[in-house]
Amino acid sequence: MAQEPEPVAKKSRAPSMHDVARLAGVSHQTVSRVINDLPNIREETKQRVLDSMEQLQYRPNRAARALVTSRSRTIGILTASRTNYGPAASIQAIEDAANAAGYAVTTASISGYESTAIVRAIDRLLDQAIEGLVVIAPQRRVFDTLAGMSLRLPIVTLQSTGTDGDKSLSVDQILGARLATRHLIELGHRYIYHLAGPQDWIEAEARMTGFLDEMSDQDMPTTAPILGDWTAEFGYFAGRELLRMRDFTAIFAANDQMALGLMHAIRDGGLEVPRDISIVGFDDIPDAAHFWPPLTTVRQDFAELGRRCMALLLGGLEAGEEYAGSILPTLIERGSSAAPQTR
Amino acid sequence: MAQEPEPVAKKSRAPSMHDVARLAGVSHQTVSRVINDLPNIREETKQRVLDSMEQLQYRPNRAARALVTSRSRTIGILTASRTNYGPAASIQAIEDAANAAGYAVTTASISGYESTAIVRAIDRLLDQAIEGLVVIAPQRRVFDTLAGMSLRLPIVTLQSTGTDGDKSLSVDQILGARLATRHLIELGHRYIYHLAGPQDWIEAEARMTGFLDEMSDQDMPTTAPILGDWTAEFGYFAGRELLRMRDFTAIFAANDQMALGLMHAIRDGGLEVPRDISIVGFDDIPDAAHFWPPLTTVRQDFAELGRRCMALLLGGLEAGEEYAGSILPTLIERGSSAAPQTR
DNA sequence: CTCATCGTTGTTCACGTTCACAAACGGTGA
DNA sequence: TCACCGTTTGTGAACGTGAACAACGATGAG
CATH class of the missing domain: 3.40.50.2300 (Response regulator)
Incomplete structure (x- = not known):
């Protein structure tokens, strides 16, 4: 009886699936189906849902999705010294490839050289529930620490250590x-x-x-x-x-x-x-x-390295075989080298 | 009666708060209190919970927390060309400061120069439910696009545009x-x-x-x-x-x-x-x-810039006043400049 | 005419956490 | 003895989504 309409200033929060569903006159599940592009939806219904989403400026809640699927769709990058050109270029390429595949990227950089800093950096990434890890911190100590933690996720290292059991990929x-x-x-x-x-x-x-x-x-x-x-x-x-x-x-x-x-x-x-x-x-x-x-x-x-790295990671996100690839470097001759002076 | 103990291969998923609670013989809420360092917990209980967490290698589920608090604890960085030294150094500093404050950082870089690329990059960040945005992509078009989207979150730009209403911070x-x-x-x-x-x-x-x-x-x-x-x-x-x-x-x-x-x-x-x-x-x-x-x-x-930037962002994450700060650059005289030849 | 089938949609639950609130406990003063 | 209070702990409900399953109407075969 006393079911009044919502007052003007309703709780200001982002629109949810239910809001979209209500506006479109369907159930939230139907909205979910539209979002995930599942089959068996009438074209007209689908369009109505899409319109409602547009109208409400709806955005799926990543946290809720991550919670229920237990997939974060996030890749972690562990890096040292990202101001150097090489790592920076690799990160760039990885990010591009990850984005293209619908993954987000977080980075953690190792500040300082104590091994606690390494552990902290890895911990930060794990807190984010990353699904895969790319290591661009090419120091022995990092790999040792990593090996000691025995993580249960696909790892790709951008330097071949020769000794590890993980996938690695590197310029030779x-x-x-x-x-x-x-x-x-x-x-x-x-x-x-x-x-x-x-x-x-x-x-x-x-x-x-x-x-x-x-x-x-x-x-x-x-x-x-x-x-x-x-x-x-x-x-x-x-x-x-x-x-x-x-x-x-x-x-x-x-x-x-x-x-x-x-x-x-x-x-x-x-x-x-x-x-x-x-x-x-x-x-x-x-x-x-x-x-x-x-x-x-x-x-x-470096860019090729980053791209291949993501391909490896995404390809093997469920499979678990080892792999080691390498990219061939090339010599670029310029003016700083010449035959020695004959004395 | 038939309450058998869990079989060997129990459902392999990360331990949750309930698992910790069960092991410690308390309720999940008590565990939550320990994690968030709330007062009014008996020291002994707290220790028991901490031990259980340790034993189970428990890690809070960030997604679940984000869902219920609607806070992602993530800062987004919008950048162009991160392979250049300047932006890279800034990103590094921002990341360090953010981590220290318990925030994670995601980056999105603008590839190409079409304005759709800009929108896509911003979209990617919004999908992540970022709580604050740092813009290091110092192009007019980026700011125009940003202004057109009228986002409801604190933004700090690392370049003063002179015209915007956001906070900005820059080297003069x-x-x-x-x-x-x-x-x-x-x-x-x-x-x-x-x-x-x-x-x-x-x-x-x-x-x-x-x-x-x-x-x-x-x-x-x-x-x-x-x-x-x-x-x-x-x-x-x-x-x-x-x-x-x-x-x-x-x-x-x-x-x-x-x-x-x-x-x-x-x-x-x-x-x-x-x-x-x-x-x-x-x-x-x-x-x-x-x-x-x-x-x-x-x-x-650049490092100072990044640090101040985060201070600004974290400080104003709820407050909303404008602010524009600038850092003074200095001239470094080296060998490439001298008095002109007198002819 | 009845029943099985298929395409479409809805209902209910679970994910792991925090929040609001209630309950239990021990101590204190009238 | 009892009402009251503060401290400590527990209970139940959300948050927004996806998965499993149920329900519905239309269609076609027997």
């Missing part, structure tokens, strides 16, 4: 380093240094391995690689130190930034690249073509 | 550009070009404004700025074109990458920086100190 770092090293050897260099990345980075290790393997395959004398931190700043200081000896004619740097710093130091030392010293980098960041001199480097297709 | 681009320009004028340059960013980027516009304002304030002759696309590649080609006239002694580039390309072109043209032409950039990306010559540029503190 060893091959890349071999290409760079071989290039220098073929130019006639005999005394080549390697400025490597931080010790516990898997990529750094792989590049170092590639360098050492190629050098010994070709019977070249090797010196111990210098361990850097990826920054141009470090490359600069390492360069100043190296110039004291001058017992080399070429340096293979583990990334383009360090190569940039090296070239800076060499010029500051009164020498010239590539006349006195040849430099080869790694990554082919977009700026590398405009360094002075333009940098010879090894190109990695 | 106009001041930065003025600093750069003034620096060149004070060195004695009179004929200065500006290599600007893409036309619909707000930052590009602001830097151009700063440049033009400073030039006219100091009664310098001005030429129309050249509109670039932020890339080193474009800087290079613009440089080659400009060298045909040589009616200038300095160029202020709207970012460091374009400055890098310019310097490359100038050297290719047989001239020297800064002897023949002075160059000033903008951003102070980490590599800029190691360019050849090291680049004079304007530093923006």
